[in-house]
Structure formats: structure tokens, C-alpha cells
Amino acid sequence: MIEINNVTKDFAGKKRAVDQLNLTIPDGKIIGFLGPNGAGKSTTIKMMTGILPIDQGTISLNGFDIEKNAMDAKKIFGYVPDRPDMFLRLKGIDYLNFIGDIYNIPTEIRRKRITKLTQLFSIDHALGDYIQTYSHGMRQKIIVTGVLIHEPEIWILDEPLTGLDPKSAYTLKEMMREHANKGKTVFFSSHGLEVVEQLCDEVAIINNGKLLFYGSLDDMRKQYESNQSLEQVFLELTNNE
Incomplete structure (x- = not known):
């Protein structure tokens, strides 16, 4: 469960990015987080994951406050950022082993998970290459793989399907549903209303x-x-603001 209580975020010289946001995300469901560009989605997600400090209010993940119990909270979620251009000077396999080391995943378990996930996303052939040589879609796949190898209870995904080919997008959506069906939490932002x-x-x-x-x-x-469709209601709601 994710609990966002009266959360506010200001940036100097700019309008308020997040304004007294209250949101409780239950276990066992896939939650879509929607809004136009600049609505506060990524800012909210970055506060949820501890990347940005919270000006007012609190956020907890499965009972752990992201600021007061940061290490405990960060152990239980996986985060896919909106841009996959990270760790570009590492080879794919080195990046995945780095993530495995952070979460103390035993070698044999790690090897099985890496093999399974990279084959599912069709990047197993590129693990010996540097991430900077990957296409945007392949970078997205390696980041998603890194997020999933420690099997986090909570998935926080910021535009996770961007750049994925249809097969990989389908695979990830199936994994999201399976994760929710196990009673876990999936929270993701998307511009793809359909x-x-x-x-x-x-x-x-x-x-x-x-x-x-x-x-x-x-x-x-x-x-x-x-x-009306979600698209029609969404446009009406956001245009009226």
C-alpha cells in the first residue's frame, strides 16, 4: 500500500508543483496515474521514491515513511524512471549484477532471474555490450529488468511502456497484472489512455x-x-482546470 497524505511540493520561482495531495493506493491493484504535461505526476513519483524531498505531508510505502524510514522503504519498491539514460558506461550484465549486489541477491537466484527476464525482453544477446550503445527501447528494457530482479513488492513505473516494442510492452503488461494478482501494488503513469x-x-x-x-x-x-471513454472524461476534467 502507498499512502500519500497532504503532500505539497514547491519549486522556487515556479507555481506549486503538488498541492496538498491525498491518495491511498491499495494492494492487489494496478493504478494508472494520469495528467497533462506539468501536472505534477513525475514530481509526485520522485517524492514517493525519495529522489525529491517532501515540503509538507508524508508518504509511506507498506507502512514505511519514505523520509523517516528511507532504507526500509527503498528495499520494497522498484522504480522505472521516465528516462532510461542511466549507467551508460556499464555493460548490460554489469549493470544487472550491480543491482543484484545492492539487494544482496544470491548468485544462483540472480543468474536465473537475469536469464529469464532478459530472454522475455529479448535483450539477452546484448548483455555484453555497453548500455550507451543500446537503442532507447533496449535501454528501457535493461532498466525494467534491473527493477524486477529483486522482485519488489511495490512497482512504481513512470511511463514504463515508452520505447518498448509491441511484444515487450505486452510482456510487461502481463507481468504487471500477475504482480497485482499476487496482492502486490503496481502504480504507473502513462500518456497512453487506451x-x-x-x-x-x-x-x-x-x-x-x-x-x-x-x-x-x-x-x-x-x-x-x-x-464516455476515459480519454473524453480526462480531456474534460483537465481542460476545465
């Missing part, structure tokens, strides 16, 4: 740092007394 509509159990819509809606698509249709 994907969110097909995949997510619930959606949270944010704009100008404020939560506009949180609930299932059925809840949305009841609240707005409409049979």
Missing part, C-alpha cells in the same frame, strides 16, 4: 498539482453520469 483504460483497476487524475479524480472507470462513469 492502455490505462484496458489495464488499470483504478485511475488517479492530477492537474496543477491537485487530485481531480480517483477511482475505477465505473466510478467515473457514475460520478459524471456518462458513458
